[in-house]
Amino acid sequence: MTGTARTAAALFAAAAATVLVAPSAHASVQSLAVEGSTHVVGGTYTLTAQVGGASGGLLVYFSDNGEFIGAPTVPWPPGSATIDWQPSTPGRHILTAEQGGSTQSIVVEVEEAASPGSGSGSGGSGTGSALLRGLLSGSSSGS
Template identity: 75%
Template sequence: MTSLSIIRRGAGAGLTALAATAVTVLAAPSAYAAVQSVSVEGSDHKVGTTYTITAEVGGASGGLLVYFSDNGEFIGAPKVPWPPGSSTIEWKPSTPGQHIITVEQGGSTKSIVVEVSKASSGGTGSSGSSSLSGTGSAGKLLGGLLGVLLGSS
């Protein structure tokens, strides 16, 4: 065997190894996909009610911190997936309307849209009366201050 054919065989093996590496690198991003699904408990979401957001995570970066956000604002601190493959956080919407809940982990993101409605009134308040004096100490204090300011104490 001549040195020229050894060089050709070596180059051929090198190209084969290079092609295999390129295929592995091109296939790698799907192996690193982290956030697989996002869900919010319940179906009739109301302002001021607490819900659990659950993210199912996996892939090679499954152990990285999980970040939750509501319309771009982080919800709490980042979470370590526990038990493995899952991460949860409590969420209490403060405004009605459309909320885009996004979960991020290791460069992977997934979002879900949640409609939040106003909290229903409990019906315990009085209607038709605009008196500022209440039966509690805060109501009495406020009524007394307003009486002094208005000159009718």
Template identity: 50%
Template sequence: MNTFSRRIGTGIAGFATAAVVSVFAAPQASATVDAITVSGSNHVIDTEYALTAKLSGAGIGLLVYWSDNGEDISGPKVPWPVGEAHLNWTPKTPGRHLITCSQGGSTKTIEVMVTDPSNPDPGDPTDPGGGTGSAGKALSGLFGSS
């Protein structure tokens, strides 16, 4: 291999390395999750709802992640169409659900209250231990209620 070929190869490798570094070093905060909406109203368990996020910024094509109360519900998703992210969501538990959409360094969260039609009196839905679920009803049956 001659000197000229080595210089060309080294130059190409250096350029490729610089390109990769610039992609990974790009400011991810330039992606913005502007708003989240949830279809329907009076959300109930075991019913599917559409989650939609409106996106903007220079990082609009970065992968999008969805979570429910901090638990991943989507894995990485490519935003499509450009400027939007969509996910079908079926809540399995009643109570307060914090739905979060993240893209790059930007996140947006929306609170969704979910009910169980078979237990229309969940107590304080913001208290994870509150309510009079089946255990509470069983104890009040044993000890009486006031």
């Protein structure tokens, strides 16, 4: 081996050793927040994950009780990733943001949406029911 080849081999070995012992740059999900204080089925809320570390540009995955919410997002502006969340069931929801193996979770209680209107649904005076009974029995008078 010539002197130049030995020098090149030594430099290559030193570079390889440096890469092998260099600390890995990890992504870090620093916090996760959900918009609002009361959450109801069918509402839309923004989830925001604050991310950091040298790998801060990695995709962020959001999940609700282990099920992914939408597509992975790119932190933009840098250090912040957001997604809209629309709960479909009442009860306890564990929301999680994950980036490069780092996770943060929060627990949110979701309530049933309020029923529209407050009518009794009784059909008023009952004439609709009488008419329907008349039609089904073959009478056209509704009585």
